[in-house]
Amino acid sequence: MPKKSVPVLVTLSLVLFFEALVRICKIPMYILPAPSRVIHTLLKELPILSSHIGITVLEAIFGILISLVLALILGIVMDLFPTVRHGIYPLLVITQTVPMIVLAPIFIIYMGFGIAPKILTVVLMCFFPIAISFSDGLSQVNQDYVHLVRSYGAGWFLSYRLVKIPAALPSVLSGLKVAATYSISGAVVGEWIGAQKGLGYYLLRVKNGYMLDKVFACVLVIVFLSLCMNGVIHLFQWFATPYLRKSTTN
Numbered sequence: 275m276p277k278k279s280v281p282v283l284v285t286l287s288l289v290l291f292f293e294a295l296v297r298i299c300k301i302p303m304y305i306l307p308a309p310s311r312v313i314h315t316l317l318k319e320l321p322i323l324s325s326h327i328g329i330t331v332l333e334a335i336f337g338i339l340i341s342l343v344l345a346l347i348l349g350i351v352m353d354l355f356p357t358v359r360h361g362i363y364p365l366l367v368i369t370q371t372v373p374m375i376v377l378a379p380i381f382i383i384y385m386g387f388g389i390a391p392k393i394l395t396v397v398l399m400c401f402f403p404i405a406i407s408f409s410d411g412l413s414q415v416n417q418d419y420v421h422l423v424r425s426y427g428a429g430w431f432l433s434y435r436l437v438k439i440p441a442a443l444p445s446v447l448s449g450l451k452v453a454a455t456y457s458i459s460g461a462v463v464g465e466w467i468g469a470q471k472g473l474g475y476y477l478l479r480v481k482n483g484y485m486l487d488k489v490f491a492c493v494l495v496i497v498f499l500s501l502c503m504n505g506v507i508h509l510f511q512w513f514a515t516p517y518l519r520k521s522t523t524n
Contacts, residue, residue: 289309292306292308292309293308293309293310296308303486303487304484304486305486306486307486307487307490311487312487312490312491312494313491314487315487315488315490315491316491316494316495319488319491322476323473323476323491323492323495325471326471326472326473326475326476327473327495327499329389329465329471329472329473330458330461330462330465330472330473330474330499331458331461331499332389333389333392333393333396333461333464333465333472334396334457334458334460334461334499334503335457336389336393336396337392337393337394337395337396337397337399337400337457337460337461338396338400338450338453338454338457338503340393340397341396341397341400341401341404341453342404342450342453344397344401344405345401345404345405345408345446345449346404346408346446348362348405348409349405349408349409349412349442350412350434352409352412353409353412353413353438354430359409363409366402366405366406369398369402370402374395374398374399374460374463375463375466375467377395377398378391378395378463378464378466378467378468379467379468381394381395381464382467382468387468387469387470391464391467391468392460392461392464392465392469392472393461393464394464395460395461395463395464396456396457396460396461396464397460398460399453399456399457399459399460399463400453400454400456400457400460401453403449403450403452403453403456404446404449404450404453405449406449407445407446407448407449407450407452408442408445408446408449410445411441411442411443411444411445411446412438412439412442412445414442414445415437415438415441415442416441419437419441420433420437420438423436423437443514443515444511444515447507447510447511447514447515450507451504451507451508454500454503454504454506454507455500455501455503455504457500457503458473458496458499458500458503459496459500461473461474462474462477462496465478466478473492473495473496476492477489477492477493477496480492
């Protein structure tokens with residue numbers, strides 16, 4: 275049996291198990307809806323969900339792009355100035371210990387109920403993995419290559435552009451994969467606290483109505499979108515790092 279088919283078979287087995295459990299035990303829908311019921315609800319609610327999906331994806335994309343730019347800037351600064359790295363690195367770790375569900379209401383108090391607090395929530399969830407991965411990637415670059423370009427008269431800017439940033443690109447992409455998966459969840463958390471549109475708003479509304487089939491349908495959409503965001507980064511990596519692609523296929 276191919277290894278790639280094992281997760282699919284396990285997932286299908288779990289779905290069939292829950293389907294049989296709900297039908298045999300006659301569990302009410304408001305306690306645990308059957309997977310078939312969830313799929314039926316998802317297809318029925320897709321026109322409504324599509325309007326919310328666009329808002330959530332937009333917030334996630336803006337958030338992850340801002341996170342990427344800030345992470346690249348901070349990563350280079352920390353690599354140029356080790357003192358800054360020693361001072362900021364622990365603070366970055368501490369920020370990840372604060373639950374985002376606590377910070378989101380504070381953002382809404384200061385920034386209102388618009389799109390800004392949702393994007394900021396995404397930024398705070400996505401910034402850390404990108405910044406740390408990029409910083410670690412820069413610190414692991416072979417200094418002999420840096421000295422080589424410096425010997426030809428390259429300044430610090432060319433050293434980063436020609437050597438350090440390309441060498442750290444796989445690390446950046448690794449952090450981006452994690453951040454891309456978090457981005458949709460970050461947007462949903464921000465919408466959960468206060469919004470008039472988006473998957474978080476839809477999820478809160480159907481949860482308050484005890485419509486569990488719609489809750490699970492929305493969760494499936496969130497999972498699918500998170501996988502799609504991760505897949506986009508994988509696709510970008512496939513095109514951006516052909517040298518890694520060739521080394522893995524050989």
